[in-house]
Amino acid sequence: MSDGTRIVLVGKQGAGKGTQAARLAACYEVPHVATGNMFRDAVRRGRELAGEVRRYLEVGELVPDDLVIRVVEQRLDEPDARDGFVLDGFPRTRPQAEALDAVIERRGGLGAVVNLDVPDGVAIQRLSGRRVCRACGTNYHVDRPPRDDWSCDACGGEVVQRDDDTAEAIARRLAAYENDTVPLLGYYEARGLLVAVDGTGTPDEVFARMVAALDRASR
Numbered sequence: 763m764s765d766g767t768r769i770v771l772v773g774k775q776g777a778g779k780g781t782q783a784a785r786l787a788a789c790y791e792v793p794h795v796a797t798g799n800m801f802r803d804a805v806r807r808g809r810e811l812a813g814e815v816r817r818y819l820e821v822g823e824l825v826p827d828d829l830v831i832r833v834v835e836q837r838l839d840e841p842d843a844r845d846g847f848v849l850d851g852f853p854r855t856r857p858q859a860e861a862l863d864a865v866i867e868r869r870g871g872l873g874a875v876v877n878l879d880v881p882d883g884v885a886i887q888r889l890s891g892r893r894v895c896r897a898c899g900t901n902y903h904v905d906r907p908p909r910d911d912w913s914c915d916a917c918g919g920e921v922v923q924r925d926d927d928t929a930e931a932i933a934r935r936l937a938a939y940e941n942d943t944v945p946l947l948g949y950y951e952a953r954g955l956l957v958a959v960d961g962t963g964t965p966d967e968v969f970a971r972m973v974a975a976l977d978r979a980s981r
């Protein structure tokens with residue numbers, strides 16, 4: 763599925779984007795580009811970007827478009843992303859979607875935009891129990907912890923609760939999703955790119971559903 767390797771995952775916080783994007787990227791052997799992970803990593807390492815993005819992350823507000831767009835453009839220009847990518851958490855606003863179109867127009871455009879859909883109640887239940895590896899961003903849940911206490915199965919990093927997985931920040935992030943990101947669904951649907959996937963159930967069930975839906979869409 764040559765077109766399908768340029769995939770975007772959208773869905774509210776807690777829909778399972780991080781988990782499913784990582785699996786999809788491994789399956790298609792393309793990088794998993796997650797803006798949230800990139801920002802958290804910058805803050806943790808005290809990179810140049812840290813000062814600019816920290817306060818947005820802490821309260822659960824969107825980082826300004828021009829900054830996010832710059833970071834993603836640079837990332838998609840790296841050699842490993844030239845033949846494809848799975849984008850997770852970007853675009854989240856109309857200006858971001860338009861910037862993405864401009865960047866990849868020369869590469870043939872997007873293959874598909876997966877909309878992982880879960881009810882708010884499921885999202886809140888997942889987010890409040892979510893734990894994440896500080897080092898590589900792999901997601902866990904208190905009901906599905908890593909094998910070895912709280913060190914990551916993938917890299918051995920420390921597995922912790924995210925600062926923005928508090929009730930207040932979750933509410934703010936879900937509201938931002940409704941206001942800024944839901945309108946993007948129509949933008950992609952009008953171009954025949956949107957693939958709706960039911961995001962409820964286990965990670966294995968959702969992954970199987972998503973791959974089947976992408977296969978159908980690429981025929």
Ligand code: AMP
Nearest residue numbers: 797798818819822823824825851852854
């Ligand atoms: P996530 O891990 O995708 O939930 O992102 C965590 C936080 O990073 C968000 O609450 C925002 O503050 C910021 N962020 C990530 N991606 C974007 C984006 N595309 N646009 C604006 N802010 C973003």
